[in-house]
Amino acid sequence: MTRTFFVGGNFKLNPATSAARDSLVESLNKADLDSNTTVVIAPPTIYLIPVQAAVRKDVKVAAQNCYVKESGAFTGETSPRQLIDAGISWVILGHSERRTLFHETSEDVAQKTRVAIDTGLSVILCIGETLAEREAGKTKEVCETQLKAVVALLKEEDWSKVVIAYEPVWAIGTGKVATTQQAQDAHADVRSFIASAVSANVANNIQILYGGSVTAANCKELAKQQDVDGFLVGGASLKPEFADIINARK
Ligand code: PEP
Numbered sequence: 409m410t411r412t413f414f415v416g417g418n419f420k421l422n423p424a425t426s427a428a429r430d431s432l433v434e435s436l437n438k439a440d441l442d443s444n445t446t447v448v449i450a451p452p453t454i455y456l457i458p459v460q461a462a463v464r465k466d467v468k469v470a471a472q473n474c475y476v477k478e479s480g481a482f483t484g485e486t487s488p489r490q491l492i493d494a495g496i497s498w499v500i501l502g503h504s505e506r507r508t509l510f511h512e513t514s515e516d517v518a519q520k521t522r523v524a525i526d527t528g529l530s531v532i533l534c535i536g537e538t539l540a541e542r543e544a545g546k547t548k549e550v551c552e553t554q555l556k557a558v559v560a561l562l563k564e565e566d567w568s569k570v571v572i573a574y575e576p577v578w579a580i581g582t583g584k585v586a587t588t589q590q591a592q593d594a595h596a597d598v599r600s601f602i603a604s605a606v607s608a609n610v611a612n613n614i615q616i617l618y619g620g621s622v623t624a625a626n627c628k629e630l631a632k633q634q635d636v637d638g639f640l641v642g643g644a645s646l647k648p649e650f651a652d653i654i655n656a657r658k
Contacts, residue, residue, distance in 0.1 A: 413442070413631070414571055414615045414638035415654045416532055417449040417645030418472065418500060429455050432646060433462045439651035441466070442658045445638070448498050448532070449645065453486050457494055470498030470532060473506055476523045488527035499524050500640075502534040502554070504577045514557035521570070522561040530569045532640060533558060534619070535598070539578035547576075548597045555598070559605045567602075567610040571617060573640040574598055579620025581642055588629050591618045595635035624652035631656035 423429050429451065441447060443466070450470040451459045460469045475485035491499060501524065502517035521531050537550040551574065562570070574594050579586050586594070595616045603611035618630055619640035630636050641653055 411613065411615050411637045412446050413444060413657045414446040414448070414617060415656075416470065416500070416571075416573070416617065416619075416638075416640040417447075417650055418503070418619075418640055418642050419449065419451045419455075419645060420472070420505070420642060421452055422646055426455070426458070429459065430462065433459055435648055436467060436650070437462075437464045439648075440655075441651060442655045445654050445657070447654055450498070450500050450532075456491075456496055460495055468498055469496050470500055471496055472500050472503065474499050474501070474520060474524060474529070476519050478527075488524045488529055492528050497528075497530060498532065499529045500532045500534065500573075504534060504536060504575060504580055508577070514554045517554070518557035518561045521558050525562070525566050525569045530571070532571050532573050532617070534573045534575050534640070536573075536575040536577050536580075536620075542576065542578065547594055548601075551594065551598055552601050555601060556605070562606075564607055564610060567606055567614060571615045571638075572598060572602075573617040573619045575619035575640060581621070583621050585621040585623075585626050585630075586618065588633055591630055591636055592633040595633065599635055622653060624649035627653045627656040 448468045448470045450472045471491050474488045475482055478487050478489040501520050506512045524531050535551050535554040537547045541550045576586055598616055599611050615637035617638045617640045618636050622639045622641050623644050
């Protein structure tokens with residue numbers, strides 16, 4: 409397997425002060441991190457520039473969202489062009505909190521992905537099912553529907569700029585992690601969907617991250633699964649254990 413291990417840290421709307429932000433970055437800067445892992449951290453928009461300036465250069469910085477327009481009368485939004493101009497190379501799109509709290513549809517996420525890639529950003533594309541959908545046996549169908557909207561707007565070569573994060577909504581921030589088998593099965597289904605909807609080559613190369621209550625205690629077993637190429641980490645990315653998760657394959 410040649411896919412590089414990839415760990416993203418989604419700070420969400422944390423921390424609440426610049427002092428706490430600086431100590432978080434400082435602890436990451438001091439940590440002994442596996443040089444074989446690609447690490448991307450996503451602070452809140454207001455902290456993107458100071459974090460980008462302060463963080464070690466082997467850690468990349470992502471926005472947690474962006475809009476589809478370069479500029480204009482769109483109060484409260486951040487444009488992909490502005491992110492690129494600020495030296496930010498990544499963006500998280502389609503996080504379940506954006507989908508549920510801010511009513512982003514799969515088509516919105518697909519359009520944002522299209523524009524982000526056109527502007528030069530790389531994308532962590534989040535997908536995943538709710539508990540009701542899992543219990544109804546719809547995990548595969550839901551993930552495929554979310555992906556289909558993106559497949560419709562991307563060309564094959566665009567997928568080299570995309571990392572998929574499979575994040576079951578019932579596992580995000582709940583302390584209820586998917587079993588290794590649930591994660592592996594969902595990842596294998598996503599990869600086989602990409603093989604049929606895009607190409608075998610893209611399916612082989614695309615990194616599929618697991619997200620949902622990943623901790624230092626559960627990351628090593630998850631990281632052993634064949635189709636788990638890394639993690640998108642929320643809560644634990646704000647703690648020293650984030651370094652252990654980055655080093656899950658060490
Ligand atoms: C996330 O926000 O993407 C996430 C996976 O959160 P947590 O790790 O806290 O479940």
